[in-house]
Amino acid sequence: xxxxxxxxxxxxxxxxxxxxxxxxxxxxxxxxxxxxxxxxxxxxxxxxxxxxxxxxxxxxxxxxxxxxxxxxxxxxxxxxxxxxxxxxxxxxxxxxxxxxxxxxxxxxxxxxxxxxxxxxxxxxxxxxxxxxxxxxxxxxxxxxxxxxxxxxxxxxxxxxxxxxxxxxxxxxxxxxxxxxxxxxxxxxxxxxxxxxxxxxxxxxxxxxxxxxxxxxxxxxxxxxxxxxxxxxxxxxxxxxxxxxxxxxxxxxxxxxxxxxxxxxxxxxxxxxxxxxxxxxxxxxxxxxxxxxxxxxxxxxxxxxxxxxxxxxxxxxxxxxxxxxxxxxxxxxxxxxxxxxx
Ligand code: KG4
Ligand code: ZN
Numbered sequence: 001x002x003x004x005x006x007x008x009x010x011x012x013x014x015x016x017x018x019x020x021x022x023x024x025x026x027x028x029x030x031x032x033x034x035x036x037x038x039x040x041x042x043x044x045x046x047x048x049x050x051x052x053x054x055x056x057x058x059x060x061x062x063x064x065x066x067x068x069x070x071x072x073x074x075x076x077x078x079x080x081x082x083x084x085x086x087x088x089x090x091x092x093x094x095x096x097x098x099x100x101x102x103x104x105x106x107x108x109x110x111x112x113x114x115x116x117x118x119x120x121x122x123x124x125x126x127x128x129x130x131x132x133x134x135x136x137x138x139x140x141x142x143x144x145x146x147x148x149x150x151x152x153x154x155x156x157x158x159x160x161x162x163x164x165x166x167x168x169x170x171x172x173x174x175x176x177x178x179x180x181x182x183x184x185x186x187x188x189x190x191x192x193x194x195x196x197x198x199x200x201x202x203x204x205x206x207x208x209x210x211x212x213x214x215x216x217x218x219x220x221x222x223x224x225x226x227x228x229x230x231x232x233x234x235x236x237x238x239x240x241x242x243x244x245x246x247x248x249x250x251x252x253x254x255x256x257x258x259x260x261x262x263x264x265x266x267x268x269x270x271x272x273x274x275x276x277x278x279x280x281x282x283x284x285x286x287x288x289x290x291x292x293x294x295x296x297x298x299x300x301x302x303x304x305x306x307x308x309x310x311x312x313x314x315x316x317x318x319x320x321x322x323x324x325x326x327x328x329x330x331x332x333x334x335x336x337x338x339x340x341x
Pocket of ligand 1: 166273274
């Protein structure tokens with residue numbers, strides 16, 4: 001069966017076609033980053049309008065690449081939440097209209113389920129059960145994944161997401177949106193130990209996170225240094241390195257502790273922050289010492305994309321899970337906990 005996947009929850013328009021047994025046939029992505037960069041963050045209304053412009057050409061592009069006709073599609077999967085309501089509505093409308101025209105089912109998919117199952121697109125695949133660290137601009141969660149549709153929340157952030165902490169601190173350091181990759185690049189020139197930053201909730205004995213205090217701590221250091229005219233390129237790089245190190249230390253320690261507490265040997269990392277090299281290096285080293293194997297999605301599927309949505313729907317179908325949605329009436333959910341889904 002051919003499943004078309006549509007992702008439009010934030011600032012990436014993603015489309016892909018996955019075959020339930022042959023795997024990924026085509027994928028195409030348009031990133032809105034340069035459009036939003038001018039404003040220092042995602043402007044929801046602009047995001048929605050751009051999804052409208054991009055979706056149909058991207059769908060045509062994927063059909064061409066997979067050498068399929070529209071009539072060859074069997075399901076149309078789309079991100080139904082969580083995300084920006086207007087942006088989600090664009091993907092949901094296109095998916096349902098196309099599904100209605102073709103008289104095939106539309107399949108609403110949870111964005112985080114897409115991220116969570118995305119490491120299964122890689123080779124080797126992580127075996128179930130595994131613990132997943134979901135780290136994106138909007139979410140930081142640790143989940144126990146027993147199988148498809150078997151998700152248990154172990155812990156999550158109480159305030160800012162890890163990606164948000166990267167982005168907000170990057171802004172303080174004068175870096176462009178999205179700040180995560182820019183901060184990571186600047187951090188390579190810096191020395192983390194020169195700036196002491198807190199490791200929020202490192203010893204809280206649960207699997208929750210809190211990152212909002214980190215940007216305040218950096219702001220305080222910056223203000224103090226500004227007063228003494230000590231802010232130069234090296235100081236900014238040191239702040240970047242210290243911030244990255246603080247976030248990575250907490251993510252690594254909690255992920256390993258959660259994996260051990262869940263009694264499993266496999267850890268998967270998904271979401272945009274999973275692209276961070278420091279996080280990958282530190283996890284590799286520390287997980288190996290505890291006999292834990294770490295898995296990632298293919299690098300191009302770490303950030304938002306249509307392939308993970310089509311793939312999640314294909315996996316659900318293979319496990320006999322048909323869409324809950326009847327007909328072509330739809331709703332999107334800006335907030336939507338996965339574990340209660
Ligand atoms: O999963 P994603 O593409 O979108 C959301 O669903 O949020 O994640 C985007 C987030 C942004 O906060 C971005 O700054 C962060 O991932 N990010 C990184 C890196 N690459 C992306 N953060 C740190 N280091 C990176 N290399
Ligand atoms: Zn995402």
